[in-house]
């Protein structure tokens with residue numbers, strides 16, 4: 540017996556509005572579009588954030604393979620259909636729309652696929668139209684109606700340009716033309732630069748075969764930030780550890796690559812030490828760097844394996860997983876967070892014991908004046924500078940380029956978690972405490988606020 544189904548189409552107005560609140564922050568939203576460019580085999584992505592009051596806009600232009608008109612219409616669909624490879628960065632068929640419309644209320648995508656002919660197709664999602672019609676309708680955009688720079692870009696190369704206009708979520712509703720909004724956009728740009736330098740560092744440094752990428756932000760080339768300071772002679776790399784994860788439809792290894800970074804006195808220069816500190820500074824940057832298909836999803840923190848600890852701040856561990864394990868890692872749509880599968884927690888904990896010992900001793904010896912060269916654990920090897928992976932020095936704006944004073948950090952010890960008496964009141968301390976008491980859902984927001992407080996107050 541066959542049943543006659545009754546199709547119940549969701550209300551466009553309400554659903555599209557609620558999908559704005561999936562939890563994207565500005566840098567993560569842009570990063571989701573860079574994922575799409577990488578997947579389209581782009582070698583260059585140009586991001587322009589231009590301030591012009593309420594007419595400010597963000598543009599992300601790539602030289603990837605572009606889309607035909609029908610590809611583009613499919614791409615604009617919520618839940619776009621396509622086959623995914625095991626190493627693809629995309630997943631839900633949502634990112635282009637949800638990431639964009641979490642920040643703006645008009646999304647235009649223009650694309651050219653034919654390398655031999657300048658043939659541009661463009662469509663937009665416009666909230667005003669959805670508000671007026673309550674329909675899941677995109678609007679075609681005539682080529683002449685596109686910004687001249689968009690046409691310029693697509694005249695020179697096949698590829699795709701994504702344009703965000705009416706940046707209500709980025710600038711705030713009340714005074715999008717005010718000084719406050721302008722400054723806010725500048726802060727956002729700085730955060731974006733740090734974020735992209737970090738999450739795509741393997742692509743930017745040419746470490747991912749066949750996927751070398753350059754990203755320009757307002758014409759400045761983004762320099763990769765290597766969380767493991769591999770160009771420092773005193774950085775210690777421990778042996779990789781493979782841990783098998785068995786999920787319903789896959790048996791795949793997760794690879795841990797543990798590093799112990801040099802203590803302050805063993806760094807080649809104070810600048811190199813400050814640069815290695817990272818966007819959230821030494822204490823918060825200890826922990827896992829979780830990569831899905833070489834794209835970083837999470838940076839720092841021990842994912843519940845243990846608490847942050849001043850003595851372990853030199854320990855940083857790359858954890859690589861394949862998209863085949865998405866179910867086990869419970870990746871979310873904004874790709875801002877994953878869960879470490881319960882089945883591997885014990886093995887990961889055990890594998891990290893020698894890392895913690897080494898990090899602890901590096902921390903203790905590094906605190907003394909640098910008299911002797913630090914001896915390393917026999918099971919470790921010291922990394923040598925490698926030109927392909929070594930980030931070049933940044934002149935300014937590098938993640939962690941702000942000065943830090945380690946002595947101002949509280950000692951966070953799991954055996955003594957609530958001892959507030961030893962804590963001096965600094966932004967660093969407050970940040971650390973807030974991070975410790977945050978629930979998992981709150982953590983990304985809290986971390987964002989802490990980062991903003993740092994850039995605002997210049998600590």
Ligand SMILES: Nc1ncnc2c1ncn2[C@@H]1O[C@H](COP(=O)(O)OP(=O)(O)O)[C@@H](O)[C@H]1O
Pocket residue numbers: 575576579601603604605606613614615619621628629630631632633634635636698699
């Ligand atoms: N910059 C781009 N270049 C070429 N194709 C793109 C680009 N951005 C998006 N697409 C196409 O649109 C589809 C939908 O993108 P998206 O909504 O981000 O979902 P997902 O990446 O999870 O598939 C992608 O699968 C891809 O086919």
Ligand SMILES: [Mg+2]
Pocket residue numbers: 571574575628629630633634635
């Ligand atoms: Mg995508």
